[in-house]
Amino acid sequence: MEKGFTVWFTGLPCSGKSTLAQMLKDELVKRGFKVEVLDGDVVRQHISRGLGYSKEDRDENIRRIYHVAYLLQRNGIVVITAAISPYREIRQEARELLKDFVEVYVKCPVEVCMKRDVKGMYKKALKGEIKNFTGIDDPYEEPLNPEVVCETDKETPEESLQKILRKLEELGYIEPQVYSEEEEEIIKKRLEDLGYI
Amino acid sequence: MGIFKRRKRVLVISWDGVPFSFLKKGMEEGRFPLFSKLITGGAFGRMTSVLPTISSVAWTSYMSGKNPGGHGIFGFIDRKPSPLSFFIPTGKDRKAEFIQEVLSREKKRVISINIPMTTPPFEVNGILVSGFLSTKIEKATYPPEFSRVLKEMGYIIDANPVKAKDRKDEYLEDLFLALRKRFELAERLIRERWDYFHLHVMETDRINHFFWKKKDERFWKFYSEVEELSISLAEKAKDALLILLSDHGFCTLKKEVFVNKYLEDGGYLFFDKEPPEDIRDISEKTVAYSLIPGRIYINLKGREEKGSVEPGDYERVREEVASYLEKLTVDGERVIKKVWRREEVYSGPYTDLGPDLILEPVDGFDLKGNLKKETLSGETHIEGMHTRDDAFLFVKEREFTKDNLSIYDLFPSILSEFSIKVSSDGEVCWRG
Structure with missing residues (x-):
């Protein structure tokens, strides 16, 4: 059985967590891993239904996420979580329980996140229609020692993905892979056109 | 001279697949005026490459000082005997340490651009840009974020050789563009702090493969540009020990x-x-x-x-x-x-x-x-092929200490400039 591990994305709303989580999932699945994504928005519709956005409720939400992650991880599943998880203390709890834990800080200035505002939540928060919205009237505590920092206002999603993959390789969670199948075909074609193979 | 001794620096510019005999004959015919002048101030000679004579094998030997039996790279394609299958060797498959790694360990700052078999990029004390075995810019640099610089400047990993078959003019334009981008990057990085700087020009091998027979005006224009850009780059680091070399020769493919x-x-x-x-x-x-x-x-x-x-x-x-x-x-x-x-x-x-x-x-x-x-x-549309015994080596302000120069000699010779002793299949081949 493959060893499970958890990649824990954290960052402001609209910083790019879900996009990167999905890209990472696709890549790891291609490499033969069993992968489960625990997306914050989806979790709140199911296992955390009814919880609000007070600090207590947020912490409870994260506890549920890391507990599910723990169950999956110990069965050899790679878990990718994509929730804001704004508080350091609760992320530390997750790290301590999960142990094989790779924290990815999806860093993006709040102004840029507000411009993205995929679901119009920032707009609502600014109008006061949503309370305790991270980055507006609720704090986000930056990770102090994340394994990876992805600066999504400066990097392309592909660059961020490569950063994460290299760190996972470096930490020994995944085997270094120079080429995907598609890339290997590209290189073979290039070498054929040059008369090298 | 001031009271502080200036740091020793080595600048290597490599021209893939440029033969010694081609340069020599060219200079006799009045070509390569800048290079001609340059070699009066150093050692210039013919060098033997590896078997099989392929860039991936040759540059792995250059970077490791070892023969293929010591570094494990034998070609652009290799086979696993059981179960029998093909695979494409990359830098991950080499079994020997590279010069960039040795120098990084010794706290020397390294800039390495476009050398074959540096895919995937590996950690150096500085910047490394992989060569043409990379598929995308995002995966071609150390540190990874340096890829952003390449993207912004429109850097090209390799001109697409599929065009060489029936769109040769277009291919040649691509080669010029790739060459200029290569030097644009080098000009930018040469201003940084470094101890070992290596720029590899792959396009010379490409033009030799596809334009070798006629050697028309465009061919020579390309070489003039290679010469001018190289000498101009070297001018920016006059204090550095300048090394120019190729990894193999070329001849007409019959x-x-x-x-x-x-x-x-x-x-x-x-x-x-x-x-x-x-x-x-x-x-x-x-x-x-x-x-x-x-x-x-x-x-x-x-x-x-x-x-x-x-x-x-x-x-x-x-x-x-x-x-x-x-x-x-x-x-x-x-x-x-x-x-x-x-x-x-x-x-x-x-x-x-x-x-x-x-x-x-x-x-x-x-x-x-x-x-x-x-x-x-x-028959084939490919016009030129590699030869083993006709690579060249030029080292500024040095003289060779042996006649039979080998590509294995570069590793110990360059490292000796930094007073680093290493074991290798070559030997220190210059003094001065």
Whole structure:
């Protein structure tokens, strides 16, 4: 059985967590891993239904996420979580329980996140229609020692993905892979056109 | 001179596949005026490359100071004997430390641009941009975020060689563009702090492959630009020890020769499936098969998946196959200059990964590894091919201490400039 591990994305709303989580999932699945994504928005519709956005409720939400992650991880599943998880203390709890834990800080200035505002939540928060919205009237505590920092206002999603993959390789969670199948075909074609193979 | 001694720096500019004889003749004809002037202030000589004579093998030897038996890279394509399969070796498959890693460990700052077999990029104390075995810019740099700089400037990993077949003008334009981008990056980085700076120009190999026969005006214009850009870059680091070199020579390609067809005709190669689609379609009756260029593997029992040759018969069979291959002719001309037994050219712990025999062709005959061909030889749009003994080396303000220069000598010689002693298959080849 493959060893499970958890990649824990954290960052402001609209910083790019879900996009990167999905890209990472696709890549790891291609490499033969069993992968489960625990997306914050989806979790709140199911296992955390009814919880609000007070600090207590947020912490409870994260506890549920890391507990599910723990169950999956110990069965050899790679878990990718994509929730804001704004508080350091609760992320530390997750790290301590999960142990094989790779924290990815999806860093993006709040102004840029507000411009993205995929679901119009920032707009609502600014109008006061949503309370305790991270980055507006609720704090986000930056990770102090994340394994990876992805600066999504400066990097392309592909660059961020490569950063994460290299760190996972470096930490020994995944085997270094120079080429995907598609890339290997590209290189073979290039070498054929040059008369090298 | 001030009270502080200036740090020793080494600047290497490599021109892939530029022959010594080509430069020498060119200079005699009045070409390469800048290079001509430059070499009056240093040592300039012919250098021997590796077997097989391929850039991936040659540059791995340059960077490691080892022969293929010591670094484990034998070609652009290789095979796993059991289960029998092809794979494309990359820098991950080499078994030896590279010069950039040695220097980084010694706290020297390294800038390495475009050297073959630095894919995937590895950690250095500085910046590394991989060569043409990279598929995308995002995966081609150390540190990873440096790829952003490449993207912003429109850097090109390699001109697309598919155009060389029927869109040659377009391909040439792409080569010019790739060359200029390469130097644009180098000009930008040479202003940084560094101890070892290596810029590799791949486009010289490309223009030689596809424009070698006519050597028309565009060909020479390209070389003038290579010369001007290189000398101009060197001017920016006058205090550095300047080294210019190539990794192999070039000659006109007359014919492609299909070695597996010759082995099949001689009753040494059989297939389970006709036509074979993959190396796994080789039959158990096979005695020997070939990979490009001229690498011959005996189908040895216990090593190869469908091995047929008993270990006790290995030497006898290998000699029989070698003797058969020596007789290979095309249009009445001898094709093979020499058949090498691997122990004659390789030494070290990875010799066993290499071919049992290595064919060195007569200039003009390009040995191919196609599994199945109807004819023994064929024409191609590719105009030039590599030669082993005609690479060049120039070292500014130094003199050579030996006649038979080898690409293995660069590793210990460059490191000796930094007072770093290493073991290698080469030796320090200059003084001054």
